[in-house]
Amino acid sequence: MNTDPLAFHSIDHVEFYVSNARQAAHFYRSTLGLVPLAYAGLETGVRDRASWLLGRGHVRFLLTSPLTPDSAPEISRHIERHGDGVKDIALRVSNAQAAYEEAVRRGAKSVQEPTEFEDGHGRFVRASIATYGDTIHSFIEREGYKGTLPGFRNIENPPSAPDTGIAAIDHIVGNVELGHMDEWVGFYRDVMGFSQLTHFTDQAISTDYTALMSKVMQNGSGRIKFPINEPAEGKRKSQIDEYLSFYGGPGVQHIALATKDIVATVDALKTAGIDFLRVPEAYYTELPARVGPIDENVEELAKRGILVDRDDEGYLLQIFSQPMQDRPTLFFEVIRRHGCKGFGVGNFKALFEAIEREQALRGNL
Numbered sequence: 265m266n267t268d269p270l271a272f273h274s275i276d277h278v279e280f281y282v283s284n285a286r287q288a289a290h291f292y293r294s295t296l297g298l299v300p301l302a303y304a305g306l307e308t309g310v311r312d313r314a315s316w317l318l319g320r321g322h323v324r325f326l327l328t329s330p331l332t333p334d335s336a337p338e339i340s341r342h343i344e345r346h347g348d349g350v351k352d353i354a355l356r357v358s359n360a361q362a363a364y365e366e367a368v369r370r371g372a373k374s375v376q377e378p379t380e381f382e383d384g385h386g387r388f389v390r391a392s393i394a395t396y397g398d399t400i401h402s403f404i405e406r407e408g409y410k411g412t413l414p415g416f417r418n419i420e421n422p423p424s425a426p427d428t429g430i431a432a433i434d435h436i437v438g439n440v441e442l443g444h445m446d447e448w449v450g451f452y453r454d455v456m457g458f459s460q461l462t463h464f465t466d467q468a469i470s471t472d473y474t475a476l477m478s479k480v481m482q483n484g485s486g487r488i489k490f491p492i493n494e495p496a497e498g499k500r501k502s503q504i505d506e507y508l509s510f511y512g513g514p515g516v517q518h519i520a521l522a523t524k525d526i527v528a529t530v531d532a533l534k535t536a537g538i539d540f541l542r543v544p545e546a547y548y549t550e551l552p553a554r555v556g557p558i559d560e561n562v563e564e565l566a567k568r569g570i571l572v573d574r575d576d577e578g579y580l581l582q583i584f585s586q587p588m589q590d591r592p593t594l595f596f597e598v599i600r601r602h603g604c605k606g607f608g609v610g611n612f613k614a615l616f617e618a619i620e621r622e623q624a625l626r627g628n629l
């Protein structure tokens with residue numbers, strides 16, 4: 265048994281601050297197929313905010329909005345500055361008090377001291393620390409807790425949601441300012457006890473216009489992976505710079521959702537109206553030479569714009585959505601791993617050229 269209080273079990277949920285949680289819940293239900301599971305708001309005695317918990321597979325999204333201009337000023341300010349975005353990547357621990365104390369001892373900035381909830385479902389404890397930008401990590405202790413979240417009412421007969429096959433969160437990427445990547449790599453190493461999995465230099469990830477650097481941090485079990493990006497000097501404004509200016513600082517750039525059948529998932533998401541980035545046709549002509557034999561039919565992947573990359577241990581399939589808001593900030597990735605532990609570095613160049621075409625259309629290149 266691991267006695268480190270910061271031995272994280274899993275991502276418990278991701279909380280988004282959004283301007284209209286009810287409508288965001290409708291959007292994530294009808295597009296990603298996340299089923300409404302629980303609700304908290306005026307009807308459950310909560311006066312300052314409304315929250316909807318949605319889920320499919322192991323994925324849990326919590327969508328939260330303030331109820332009046334002054335009811336939850338911290339949430340209102342977050343939305344005013346960042347637009348809709350990720351506030352909290354909540355991590356499950358055995359003991360939230362111990363995790364919090366150890367994190368603070370190692371230098372974490374406290375956001376919320378351990379708070380215990382005891383209801384008919386059992387005992388639930390939450391504490392929070394700061395990470396990049398205005399983003400936080402809550403530590404969630406819920407062993408034996410039978411409810412969804414304290415103060416929430418279960419949604420008994422949820423409206424139907426498309427079966428998109430989304431199963432779990434594979435990784436969550438943060439964008440930070442130029443020169444700050446190593447500071448946050450240090451935070452995940454020294455405070456959170458993560459280790460560095462990979463490092464992509466600006467040489468590996470550059471086009472004529474854009475460049476970025478990325479380091480991937482993962483927890484001890486390898487189940488939680490957080491790549492951190494920073495912009496690098498390029499000829500024009502990089503996609504990371506575009507994110508930073510529209511988000512108003514560092515924050516979550518994308519969430520990668522794992523599926524067992526990427527073709528079916530992409531078809532379901534496209535039918536639901538999600539737009540994905542397209543790479544040029546030439547990408548698929550060069551593909552067999554670059555990645556070797558794969559189980560999937562390349563023509564079927566090409567039809568959908570699904571990308572392929574390979575490392576020593578296998579290959580992966582991935583595709584990236586357009587931003588989920590009018591601001592070019594958060595987007596999603598759909599990923600299917602066949603042994604490969606990478607992040608698709610072999611696709612970055614083709615992909616960034618695709619992103620730059622979109623950036624140019626927005627007048628931001």
Ligand code: FE2
Nearest residue numbers: 437520597607
């Ligand atoms: Fe990714």
